[in-house]
Amino acid sequence: MEIAVLLFEKFNVLDVAGPYEILTGVPASHITFVAAAPGLVHNDTGSLAIMAQLSLAEMTHPDVVVVPGGAGEVGVRNDSATLEWIRQVHRTTQWTTSVCTGSLILAASGILNGVRATTHWLAIEELRKLGAVAVKERVVEDGKVLTAAGVTAGIDMGLVLAARLAGDAVAQSIQLGMEYEPAPPFDAGSPTTAPREIVELKRQRSRFAPLLD
Amino acid sequence: MEIAVLLFEKFNVLDVAGPYEILTGVPASHITFVAAAPGLVHNDTGSLAIMAQLSLAEMTHPDVVVVPGGAGEVGVRNDSATLEWIRQVHRTTQWTTSVCTGSLILAASGILNGVRATTHWLAIEELRKLGAVAVKERVVEDGKVLTAAGVTAGIDMGLVLAARLAGDAVAQSIQLGMEYEPAPPFDAGSPTTAPREIVELKRQRSRFAPLLD
Numbered sequence: 435m436e437i438a439v440l441l442f443e444k445f446n447v448l449d450v451a452g453p454y455e456i457l458t459g460v461p462a463s464h465i466t467f468v469a470a471a472p473g474l475v476h477n478d479t480g481s482l483a484i485m486a487q488l489s490l491a492e493m494t495h496p497d498v499v500v501v502p503g504g505a506g507e508v509g510v511r512n513d514s515a516t517l518e519w520i521r522q523v524h525r526t527t528q529w530t531t532s533v534c535t536g537s538l539i540l541a542a543s544g545i546l547n548g549v550r551a552t553t554h555w556l557a558i559e560e561l562r563k564l565g566a567v568a569v570k571e572r573v574v575e576d577g578k579v580l581t582a583a584g585v586t587a588g589i590d591m592g593l594v595l596a597a598r599l600a601g602d603a604v605a606q607s608i609q610l611g612m613e614y615e616p617a618p619p620f621d622a623g624s625p626t627t628a629p630r631e632i633v634e635l636k637r638q639r640s641r642f643a644p645l646l647d
Numbered sequence: 648m649e650i651a652v653l654l655f656e657k658f659n660v661l662d663v664a665g666p667y668e669i670l671t672g673v674p675a676s677h678i679t680f681v682a683a684a685p686g687l688v689h690n691d692t693g694s695l696a697i698m699a700q701l702s703l704a705e706m707t708h709p710d711v712v713v714v715p716g717g718a719g720e721v722g723v724r725n726d727s728a729t730l731e732w733i734r735q736v737h738r739t740t741q742w743t744t745s746v747c748t749g750s751l752i753l754a755a756s757g758i759l760n761g762v763r764a765t766t767h768w769l770a771i772e773e774l775r776k777l778g779a780v781a782v783k784e785r786v787v788e789d790g791k792v793l794t795a796a797g798v799t800a801g802i803d804m805g806l807v808l809a810a811r812l813a814g815d816a817v818a819q820s821i822q823l824g825m826e827y828e829p830a831p832p833f834d835a836g837s838p839t840t841a842p843r844e845i846v847e848l849k850r851q852r853s854r855f856a857p858l859l860d
Contacts, residue, residue, distance in 0.1 A: 446668070447664045447667065447668060448664045448665065448667075448668040448825065450664070451660045451661045451663070451664035451665075452661065452664075454660065454661075454695065455659070455660060455661040455798070458692040458694070464694075465692075465694045465695075466694065467694070467695065474698060479671040479678075481671070481677075481678045481679065481680070481700075482667065482678075482680070482697060482698075483697065483698040484695060484696065484697055484698075485687060485695075485696040485697075485698075487694075534826075554826060555826060572828075572830040573830075573832070583826050584824075584825060584826025585668070585824070585825035585826055585827070586802065586825050586826060586827045586828075586829060587826055587830075589799065589829070589831075590829065590830050590831060590832060593831060593832050593833065594832050597832065597833075602833065603842070603845060605832070605833060605835075606833045606835035606841055606842060606845055607835075607841075607845050607848065607849065609831060609833055609835045609836050609841070610835050610836060610837070610838070610841045610845060610846065610849055611797075611798070611849060612661065612797060612798035612799050612836075613747075613767060613768060613796050613797025613798055613799060613800055613836055613837065614798070614799045614829075614831055614836040615785075615799075615831075615836030615837040615840065616799060616802070616803065616827075616829035616831070616836070617785040617786075617800075617803050618802075618803060618806060618822060618827055618828075618829070619786070619803060619806050619807050619810065619818070620806065620810075620815065620818060620819045620822055622818075622819035622820075622822040622823050623822050623823060623825075623826055623827040623828030623829070624823070624826065624828040625823065627828065628819055628820075628822070628823040629816070629819060632816060632819050632820050632823060633823065635820065636820065636823055636824060
């Protein structure tokens with residue numbers, strides 16, 4: 435089982451680490467970080483860099499693709515080589531997946547046209563504009579496309595993916611191993627539960643702000 | 648605010664990514680990955696490598712220290728240079744923190760003697776053996792020491808830490824930004840909720856198994 439995790443400059447590391455950590459627990463999985471070129475790729479805050487082992491050209495038939503989000507997503511949406519790679523590998527993947535604004539990259543490649551999908555709560559309108567049937571859910575499965583809402587939803591998506599790949603018992607064992615019995619100290623994880631003024635501030639400062647009015 | 652995240656060979660990347668991603672959202676935070684030597688450090692499954700920017704010797708007075716767990720924790724517990732670094736920086740930190748079996752490293756350095764702390768559910772007895780007042784809680788705060796249970800508990804610990812460093816509103820804003828409204832597809836995140844046979848298998852295969860009988 436060949437799993438390719440896409441990296442690009444200014445990716446979000448938690449988008450990556452959630453599904454990655456889960457998929458390492460799937461039997462016979464082999465995970466490779468791929469990028470436009472092999473080498474260090476920096477996250478969206480610049481203080482973290484992960485090694486990409488292979489170029490996109492060297493990863494032609496992954497069984498599973500994971501596309502994270504992060505501020506650099508905008509640039510990737512304009513990178514024709516990466517979009518073409520997504521279109522090509524999607525033809526033969528078992529699962530094509532994304533976390534957070536990673537679905538905007540999938541959508542920009544055209545593979546989400548008419549497909550139910552989700553993204554970060556601030557980017558739902560943008561996802562719709564790019565041709566997907568954008569819905570506000572935590573994890574969305576449509577055929578072989580699995581998309582997750584913002585950042586931490588990648589953990590929930592990863593567990594769904596592990597269950598599809600290897601069965602519920604394997605996914606449950608992974609969940610137990612990572613002690614995923616969440617207990618957030620605040621109830622502020624969604625725009626419907628967070629304090630109103632904090633939601634408004636996030637909206638105003640968002641790079642998707644023009645779309646939200 | 649100087650934040651040092653300790654890396655060592657065979658660290659767990661989700662232990663790192665949870666608190667890291669949260670702390671990047673704390674105003675005026677400056678995060679540095681430190682290790683025995685600068686350079687690439689590999690995670691516990693070997694397919695992921697993060698860049699350490701500074702050696703331990705180059706990071707003498709961090710305000711916050713984050714120590715992850717992972718299979719390599721055993722080696723670090725026998726690495727006198729790293730343990731001495733922990734003892735030294737702990738004298739002047741505002742917060743000394745850990746995720747998962749990272750608390751075993753803190754305990755091995757001696758700084759958890761008589762301190763309330765937690766760790767991965769499989770390692771509680773080991774933590775007790777190392778001198779801590781080991782308790783089974785999600786996040787434990789004792790003075791300036793913050794410890795988290797297994798892997799994903801680092802996200803909850805990170806939010807508590809963000810609230811202590813910058814106030815509840817900042818922590819809530821970070822939680823909203825990462826859409827942390829978890830929805831695990833299974834209820835298998837703790838030994839009290841997971842299917843009994845899965846819990847038993849985990850116990851048997853654990854490197855802490857001899858302690859658990």
